Amino acid sequence: MLTVQNDISISDPATGHHVGSLASATQTEVEDAMALARRSFPLWRHTQAAERGAALRAAAAALRDGAAGLAEIHEHETGRPRDEAMAAIDAGVSTLEQYAELGPVHRGRSLLGSWSATDLMVPEPRGVVVALTPWNDPVAVACGLIGAALVTGNCVVHKPSERCPHTGMRLGELLHDAFPAGVLQTLTGGGAVGARLAGHHDADVVAHVGGVETGRHVAMATARTGAKALLENGGNDPLLVDGDVDPVWAAEQAALGSFANAGQICVSVERIYVHRRQADEFLAALTAAARRFSVPPLVDTEHRDKVHDHVSQALAAGARALTGATIPDGPGAHYPATVLSGCTPDMAVMAEETFGPVAPVMVVPDFATGLVEAVRGRYGLAATVLTADMAHAHEAYRTLRAGTVKVNAVFGGAPGGAAQPRGVSGTGFGYGPELLDEMTTTKLVHLTAPGEAG
Structure with missing residues (x-):
């Protein structure tokens, strides 16, 4: 009843x-x-x-x-x-x-x-x-x-x-x-x-x-x-940044995917794996992009608190906030664009759907390791890979367990596309x-x- x-x-x-x-x-x-x-x-x-x-x-x-x-x-x-x-x-x-x-x-x-x-x-x-x-x-x-x-x-x-x-x-x-x-x-x-x-x-x-x-x-x-x-x-969509792309362009893509609509898009970027060759420039550019990004409020304070809890857990476990990560003063359900470095697979921001304006970054030694990490987890909604290597692109879209795989663009696609999600x-x-x-x-x-x- x-x-x-x-x-x-x-x-x-x-x-x-x-x-x-x-x-x-x-x-x-x-x-x-x-x-x-x-x-x-x-x-x-x-x-x-x-x-x-x-x-x-x-x-x-x-x-x-x-x-x-x-x-x-x-x-x-x-x-x-x-x-x-x-x-x-x-x-x-x-x-x-x-x-x-x-x-x-x-x-x-x-x-x-x-x-x-x-x-x-x-x-x-x-x-x-x-x-x-x-x-x-x-x-x-x-x-x-x-x-x-x-x-x-x-x-x-x-x-x-x-x-x-x-x-x-x-x-x-x-x-x-x-x-x-x-x-x-x-x-x-x-x-x-x-x-x-x-x-x-x-x-x-x-x-x-x-x-x-x-x-x-x-x-x-x-x-x-x-x-x-x-x-x-829902999903926990990965973004994999290869070692041969412009790190500033890659950071702009990552910012768009992570912060658009305050990260409240079904196919938002939820976790980022960057090749160590690009890591320093990428993180600097992503931090700058986050500070410029105009982020709308989250849907309500209850959801904002859940997002902040994921961030707080990551910081307590050793991640570093390069920008954001604090609840601002004042009314509403606002939360800043947040960039976290030093993230590990066991953190909630990497393992679960945060659904907020948070870009958690893990540095990987090579593309193959990044792909292994991107495949990790129980979700399978969408994924993105940024690479200039067509062999890597093909390997990624065939390997990633996701209903939608985007190569070199976090959003976009032809009308009428349809996909079947994987996992949960x-x-x-x-x-x-x-x-x-x-x-x-x-x-x-x-x-x-x-x-x-x-």
């Missing part, structure tokens, strides 16, 4: 001022939402694919029209600067438009059987999709999961993170009118609401983007119900055309005339 929770109260991470409060969904509201989604599914699945695509285009247009107001909420609730919040919303609009085009052409296969029979592999919607989305990129991530699920004929119950409930609710309001009643619903709440949705008997897919521990609970819940789990559970970082495709496959299931059909031995 879901315990009724207190209202969710949000403070602006930049100023500490109260943003607002929202009531957490009750047990009855959760049950009603799931039941409505189940009742709405037959009509929506029978809606022509082209009409579902048109509905998604209408939703994208509504989101574009409401982007400015949503970006303001996003900024005050999560601390993401207004221009970055707008860019993230634009990405969400583009994602909805892409799935509006991809959905109607999502197809199965015909097979070569006997002359008198037809054999087909037909994709079908799975049913009710529960989407549990994060606070660090709440619009773009939600649009990906919602868009792929709806355009393939599923109904969606969306719970945004309790750290950005106003952003999630406003997104739901903007998209809602493009679809029939019950096809897309939004519920607010914390872990108890998420757990109830993840373990609900009416859920056919539970798509979760967030922390490892929550993802593990989602996987256990779906194992009990038989629902499909689609998980992106998750399972399944979370983006691209392949996400349509995750949201559907395949039925094999054999057609033959009566009396034929097809």
Whole structure:
């Protein structure tokens, strides 16, 4: 039974001022939402694919029209600067438009059987999709999961993170009118609401983007119900700096990867291995870059304290802070860009996901050792290697156990890319055309005339 929770109260991470409060969904509201989604599914699945695509285009247009107001909420609730919040919303609009085009052409296969029979592999919607989305990129991530699920004929119950409930609710309001009643619903709440949705008997897919521990609970819940789990559970993404690259350029890449959005990007750089030939120049340039970097606040003081705890543990274990590493005076959840040298594999900043503006650096004697260290650990979301040696580049991308490997750029990539995380970082495709496959299931059909031995 879901315990009724207190209202969710949000403070602006930049100023500490109260943003607002929202009531957490009750047990009855959760049950009603799931039941409505189940009742709405037959009509929506029978809606022509082209009409579902048109509905998604209408939703994208509504989101574009409401982007400015949503970006303001996003900024005050999560601390993401207004221009970055707008860019993230634009990405969400583009994602909805892409799935509006991809959905109607999502197809199965015909097979070569006997002359008198037809054999087909037909994709079908799975049913009710529960989407549990994060606070660090709440619009773009939600649009990906919602868009792929709806355009393939599923109904969606969306719970945004309790750290950005106003952003999630406003997104739901903007998209809602493009679809029939019950096809897309939004519920607010914390872990108890998420757990109830993840373990609900009416859920056919539970798509979760967030922390490892929550993802593990989602996987256990779906194992009990038989629902499909689609998980992106965070990472501890390494950056490997080879001995033949410009150390100043490499430091700028490392700063961007470590400090953009205060290190609160799923594929942020979490740990750095630098060739000893480059170490002194690299560390000096990275420290200078960190001091220049304009870092937005972390999402809240609770998360800021977790980041600082990782840093404090590293310092106590022998690491050295070249810049940052202190909680500033004043309101909000600010934390400076921090560079740590002398780090070792057993430190939390190297072994776990810190998810803050921290660049922990370990010096390695050669590329091979750095690659061994980069492979270390239980995560496998993304990794980056900076090298001028094509043999090293090929060795790195083939060896690194990560869903995404970037060579000579910490961010970027062609549209439509999709990857499967490794280890505790998750399972399944979370983006691209392949996400349509995750949201559907395949039925094999054999057609033959009566009396034929097809």
